[in-house]
Amino acid sequence: MEDLLDHISAEIYQNSYVIVDNFIDENFRKALLEEQINLVNQGKFRHAAVGKGGQKQVRTEIRSDEVLWMDADDLSPLQASYWAKVEEIRKVLNQRCFLGLRSFEGHFARYPIGSFYKRHLDQFHAVPHRVVTVILYLNDSWTSEDEGVLRMYFSQEDGSERYEDILPLGGRLVVFLSGEIPHEVLPTKKERISITGWLRNID
Numbered sequence: 001m002e003d004l005l006d007h008i009s010a011e012i013y014q015n016s017y018v019i020v021d022n023f024i025d026e027n028f029r030k031a032l033l034e035e036q037i038n039l040v041n042q043g044k045f046r047h048a049a050v051g052k053g054g055q056k057q058v059r060t061e062i063r064s065d066e067v068l069w070m071d072a073d074d075l076s077p078l079q080a081s082y083w084a085k086v087e088e089i090r091k092v093l094n095q096r097c098f099l100g101l102r103s104f105e106g107h108f109a110r111y112p113i114g115s116f117y118k119r120h121l122d123q124f125h126a127v128p129h130r131v132v133t134v135i136l137y138l139n140d141s142w143t144s145e146d147e148g149v150l151r152m153y154f155s156q157e158d159g160s161e162r163y164e165d166i167l168p169l170g171g172r173l174v175v176f177l178s179g180e181i182p183h184e185v186l187p188t189k190k191e192r193i194s195i196t197g198w199l200r201n202i203d
């Protein structure tokens, strides 16, 4: 974990994003996935909203995933174990990148077949406190035919833009600066399961 934390902080510092494969081992991934599927089956997931506070609304033309927010005071042992790993990332990013990260918030996400999340930034006027986005994919298998990629956009020095498509491979962790990298989830052809969270500069 030490080397990995070094790697994550160095990449965030230099490139504003990092992708780590096999961030969790297969047994842990399968257990988290099973727990999440049970919660889905219990009807606990809701259409995700966009915006914040009074502005919050379900806009399925912008995002059509379903989410369940994690309750920091009521985490299952598996969730607590993932939370602890994110806590390590939070600390190393503060030490090496001076990001002043104070807390984490996160939700489970389920993208049913055909769902997507249009291009956006995770940090904007309504949610200014999200500094670092942390996504963990839990899917059993994924190929390019399943689509549903995370597309991240990068502006280049000549003013043009390039993008990179990231498959939501199980065990893969994606970390990036919430206010710097516009991204979207392209329509998925297979149910797509993940945990998305944000390290914030408030408590």
Ligand SMILES: O=C(O)CCC(=O)C(=O)O
Pocket: 109, 117, 122, 135, 149, 150, 168, 183, 184, 185, 194, 196
């Ligand atoms: O699941 C993903 O790949 C990205 C999700 C996302 O952009 C978000 O929830 O803000």
Ligand SMILES: [Fe+2]
Pocket: 120, 121, 122, 183
């Ligand atoms: Fe996002």
